[in-house]
Amino acid sequence: xxxxxxxxxxxxxxxxxxxxxxxxxxxxxxxxxxxxxxxxxxxxxxxxxxxxxxxxxxxxxxxxxxxxxxxxxxxxxxxxxxxxxxxxxxxxxxxxxxxxxxxxxxxxxxxxxxxxxxxxxxxxxxxxxxxxxxxxxxxxxxxxxxxxxxxxxxxxxxxxxxxxxxxxxxxxxxxxxxxxxxxxxxxxxxxxxxxxxxxxxxxxxxxxxxxxxxxxxxxxxxxxxxxxxxxxxxxxxxxxxxxxxxxxxxxxxxxxxxxxxxxxxxxxxxxxxxxxxxxxx
Amino acid sequence: xxxxxxxxxxxxxxxxxxxxxxxxxxxxxxxxxxxxxxxxxxxxxxxxxxxxxxxxxxxxxxxxxxxxxxxxxxxxxxxxxxxxxxxxxxxxxxxxxxxxxxxxxxxxxxxxxxxxxxxxxxxxxxxxxxxxxxxxxxxxxxxxxxxxxxxxxxxxxxxxxxxxxxxxxxxxxxxxxxxxxxxxxxxxxxxxxxxxxxxxxxxxxxxxxxxxxxxxxxxxxxxxxxxxxxxxxxxxxxxxxx
Numbered sequence: 001x002x003x004x005x006x007x008x009x010x011x012x013x014x015x016x017x018x019x020x021x022x023x024x025x026x027x028x029x030x031x032x033x034x035x036x037x038x039x040x041x042x043x044x045x046x047x048x049x050x051x052x053x054x055x056x057x058x059x060x061x062x063x064x065x066x067x068x069x070x071x072x073x074x075x076x077x078x079x080x081x082x083x084x085x086x087x088x089x090x091x092x093x094x095x096x097x098x099x100x101x102x103x104x105x106x107x108x109x110x111x112x113x114x115x116x117x118x119x120x121x122x123x124x125x126x127x128x129x130x131x132x133x134x135x136x137x138x139x140x141x142x143x144x145x146x147x148x149x150x151x152x153x154x155x156x157x158x159x160x161x162x163x164x165x166x167x168x169x170x171x172x173x174x175x176x177x178x179x180x181x182x183x184x185x186x187x188x189x190x191x192x193x194x195x196x197x198x199x200x201x202x203x204x205x206x207x208x209x210x211x212x213x214x215x216x217x218x219x220x221x222x223x224x225x226x227x228x229x230x231x232x233x234x235x236x237x238x239x240x241x242x243x244x245x246x247x248x249x250x251x252x253x254x255x256x257x258x259x260x261x262x263x264x265x266x267x268x269x270x271x272x273x274x275x276x277x278x279x280x281x
Numbered sequence: 282x283x284x285x286x287x288x289x290x291x292x293x294x295x296x297x298x299x300x301x302x303x304x305x306x307x308x309x310x311x312x313x314x315x316x317x318x319x320x321x322x323x324x325x326x327x328x329x330x331x332x333x334x335x336x337x338x339x340x341x342x343x344x345x346x347x348x349x350x351x352x353x354x355x356x357x358x359x360x361x362x363x364x365x366x367x368x369x370x371x372x373x374x375x376x377x378x379x380x381x382x383x384x385x386x387x388x389x390x391x392x393x394x395x396x397x398x399x400x401x402x403x404x405x406x407x408x409x410x411x412x413x414x415x416x417x418x419x420x421x422x423x424x425x426x427x428x429x430x431x432x433x434x435x436x437x438x439x440x441x442x443x444x445x446x447x448x449x450x451x452x453x454x455x456x457x458x459x460x461x462x463x464x465x466x467x468x469x470x471x472x473x474x475x476x477x478x479x480x481x482x483x484x485x486x487x488x489x490x491x492x493x494x495x496x497x498x499x500x501x502x503x504x505x506x507x508x509x510x511x512x513x514x515x516x517x518x519x520x521x522x523x
Contacts, residue, residue: 037368153387160378163368167359170331171382171434172352214369218414223369 008243016137017129021235021253023144024189024196024205029213029231030151031189032206033224034182036214037162041207042092043080046099047183048190048202050076052106052124055194059119060109066139066191073187076102127198127250129239136195143192147185151224158182159220196235197250205231208257215268230260283309283344283437285330285469290339292322292329299325303339303494307486309437312460312470314484316477318513321491323473324360327440330471331357343438353382356436358427360443366416372426373411376402379433394433401429405455421452428459439463439470445480457483477504 008014035044051069058068076098083094110121123131132140151158161168161178169175186206193202213226238253245252290303300322307313315323328334330341332349341348348355356379379401380394402408405425415423424444431439439460445453457480460470464485474480481487487503489495491512496503 037365156377156381156384156390157386159370159374160381163370163375163378164359164364166333166363167357167378168381169333170352170355170357171379173382218369219371219374220369 005240008240013130013132014239014243016132016134017249018236018239019137020132020140020196021129021239021249022232023140024193025209025231025233025235025253026228027144027147027189028193028202028205029209029227030224031147031185032208032210033213033220033227034158034162035186035206036210037220041203042095043077043183044186044190044206045203046076046080046095047073047186048194048199049099049106050102051187051191051194052199053102053109054106055124056106056109056113059117060113066143069191069194070187072102072106073190074184077183077187123198124194125198125200126248127194127196127201129196129249130242132195140192140195143188147188147192150181150185154178154181155221162220197253201250201254204254204257208254208261209234212257212261212264215264230257234260283469284342285309285348285438286340286342287326287330288340288342290326290329290341291337292325292334292339293337294322294325294334299492300329300490301493303490305488305494305497307469307471309469310464310467311485312457312464312472312483313486313488314481315471315473315488315490316475316481316512317490317495319475321512323475323490324442326490327357327442327471327473330440331355353434354437356431356434356439358424358431358439358441358444361420361423361427361446366418366423368415370415371411372402372407372413372415372418373398375415375426376411376429376433379430383434397433397435398429401432402426404432404459405429419449420446421448424448424452425455428456432459437468439468441470441472443473443475445474453480477509 009018032044035041051073054068054070054072055065058065079098080091080094083089083097084091107121110119110124113119114121157173157178160171161173161175165175189206190199190202193205197205209227209231210223212230213223217223217226234256235253238256239249241247241256242249242252285307288304290300291298292300303326315326317323325334329336330348332352343351343354376398377390377394380390380398384390384394399408402411405428407422407425407429410418410422415426418426428444431441444456460472463470472484481500481504484500486497486499488497489503489508489512495512496508
């Protein structure tokens, strides 16, 4: 058993992959809790799809890819809220429009530049966890640190704002700045996750651990901790499955997450039949 | 004496005029009922006072300064139906939210804040249920938790939007007890109420609205047939209005 666990770790590429998978598992699972309770799951999807054109442009003008991706994600959030505020278009519809437009622009740009360059569209769409470099591990760790520290420092304000935005605003909290801050954390998180699972499956890393934890525990910080445990375990288990069974690593992680969710859902149903009065929702 | 003055207030709600040229002055140490038919602008008035929606014209003054500069003196209890009761949080966590702003950024809740939260929960009879998820509370219990959250803010002006909707008799009695205690301590309590039933007697003063100020004063001055006809048209029935 022990050798089964230790064997992959003798390879430097597996150590790097594991480090990124764990870091991404932590921050996606934590940030995803806010998206879940604010009913913004789709926004996580929109942000991750919209960072593609930023990546491509960053590559062309030779700046750090993460910086380009982060800016594109923020621009798309801004456009979504602009369309929503300035017209009768609902927020989810605005997300659909912006998400698909940015995604198409990203695919077009990357397809054009990948003819002459060593850049592979598939790696961004589906991730390429087993090929991460030491620099990428460092950048991801740095982003993870920023996200985790921000959540800890702003915990009570973000909780109040997420639960009762009007009450928080009436009490004097700067709710628009809190919302913007949260969107920046989501943008940072999806940028950091791109290498691990790709932009298409990031949504699973954000939402599935959060909803799994929501079915199991009743307080927000417990939900967040359980979500992080679920995210980290799935990242590690998915990576090992990927190593031993030669599976694509991103989808393997997401499949483990989905499996854990299915178990949590079954447990929740069983609890409900056992004590129907104990659960109201 | 901290007086709340609303002067020539006009507010739009989603581009439609919701309140026109409303003026009144409220002295502290009283419980004020804001009444009027559906769509009369009662919630709009409260949201304008809270700075949640922009004021088109008019001024809001509390004491000798604009109300907008004194948010920390105002506690708000939103309509119960506007909150997400499936949110993963407990009674205790919700009450502590009332201490977030006074605690300040980057700080944890102090022992004094926790003591205040405990005292408020005891006052509303919810101390035993402090670890209960909010989704498992009855309507009356939910309302008492939000009253406790307002109490820990240690405000001078309390604004409550329809706190009596869907609550049991015990909670209704308790809410009025607490309101009168607050008034006795010199606070101003404003309560939106949607019917003209017996509880109207409990208010020291009434504000009757229907897009504009119909009447304000004590119950005898406000609840006249003429005023009610102007506010409700032909729909007013004493004891149970739509």
